[in-house]
Amino acid sequence: QVQLQESGPGLVKPSETLSLTCTVSGDSISPYYWTWIRQPPGKGLEWIGYIYYSGSTNYNPSLKSRVTISVDTSKNQFSLKLSSLTTADTAVYYCARDRSYADGFDIWGQGTMVTVSS
Amino acid sequence: QSVLTQPPSVSGAPGQRVTISCTGSSSNIGAIYDVHWYQQVPGTAPKLLIYGNSNRPSGVPDRFSGSKSGTSASLAISGLQAEDEADYYCQSYDNSLSVVFGGGTKVTVL
Numbered sequence: 456q457v458q459l460q461e462s463g464p465g466l467v468k469p470s471e472t473l474s475l476t477c478t479v480s481g482d483s484i485s486p487y488y489w490t491w492i493r494q495p496p497g498k499g500l501e502w503i504g505y506i507y508y509s510g511s512t513n514y515n516p517s518l519k520s521r522v523t524i525s526v527d528t529s530k531n532q533f534s535l536k537l538s539s540l541t542t543a544d545t546a547v548y549y550c551a552r553d554r555s556y557a558d559g560f561d562i563w564g565q566g567t568m569v570t571v572s573s
Numbered sequence: 574q575s576v577l578t579q580p581p582s583v584s585g586a587p588g589q590r591v592t593i594s595c596t597g598s599s600s601n602i603g604a605i606y607d608v609h610w611y612q613q614v615p616g617t618a619p620k621l622l623i624y625g626n627s628n629r630p631s632g633v634p635d636r637f638s639g640s641k642s643g644t645s646a647s648l649a650i651s652g653l654q655a656e657d658e659a660d661y662y663c664q665s666y667d668n669s670l671s672v673v674f675g676g677g678t679k680v681t682v683l
Contacts, residue, residue: 490672492672499575499662499674499675499676499677500611500619500662500664500674500677501674502671502672502673502674505672513669513670513671515671515672516669516671549618549619556606556607556666556670557607557624557625558609558624558625559607559609559611559621559623559624559625559664560609560611560619560621560664561621561624561630563618563619563620564618565617565618566618
C-alpha cells in the first residue's frame with residue numbers, strides 16, 4: 456500500500472524559508488508526478504507545484520518566485536522550499552501523487568499544519 | 574478567486590440526488606484536459622472520488638458519477654447519505670499544464 460508522509464516544522468517565522476519533505480513508502484518515486492498542495496484554514500485547495508521523478512518542475516505562477524521543489528530518488532522523497540514567508544502562508548500542506556494528467560491525485564499524505572508567526 | 578467555479582453549497586434530503594457544477598474556460602476544462610473530483614471530510618485529507626471526468630477509483634460507490642461537456646463538468650450524488658456530507662472539489666489543468674482547482678462545494682444532508 457502506497458503511503459505519503461509529510462514532515463517539517465509546524466511553526467516558522469515571517470520572512471523565513473519553509474522546508475517540508477514528503478516520504479514515499481510502498482512504491483517507487485518513479486515514474487510519477489509528485490505535487491504539493493496547501494489549504495489555508497477554512498479555505499479551499501491551492502496548488503503549489505509538482506515535480507516529475509526525472510526532476511522537471513511546474514509551479515503555480517502566483518508562488519513561482521518563492522517556490523522550489525526537488526526530488527531525491529535514492530531516498531524516495533521529494534521536498535518543498537517556500538521562501539519569504541508571511542502569515543498568508545499559514546496552511547495545511549499536503550503532498551500527493553499524480554500518475555498522469557488523466558488520473559488525478561490518487562494518493563495523499565495526511566497533511567501537516569504550518570503556522571507562520573513571530 | 575479560483576480558476577474553476579463551483580457553487581459554495583448544495584443540500585438535499587437523504588435519498589435525494591444532488592449535482593455540483595464546475596465551470597471553467599476554453600483554456601482548461603474546454604481544452605483537452607480531464608476533470609477530477611475530490612471529497613474532503615473536515616479534518617482529513619482530500620480523497621480522489623472521480624478521475625478522468627467519469628471514472629470511479631476502486632471502492633468509490635456507484636452513487637457518485639461525473640460528466641464533462643464543453644467548458645463545464647458535473648458531479649452527481651444519487652441516493653444521498655449522511656456520510657456524503659463533506660466538501661467537494663473539482664480539478665483540472667490549464668494550457669500551461671498548471672493545476673487548477675474549484676473553490677469547493679459544501680454538501681449538507683438535511
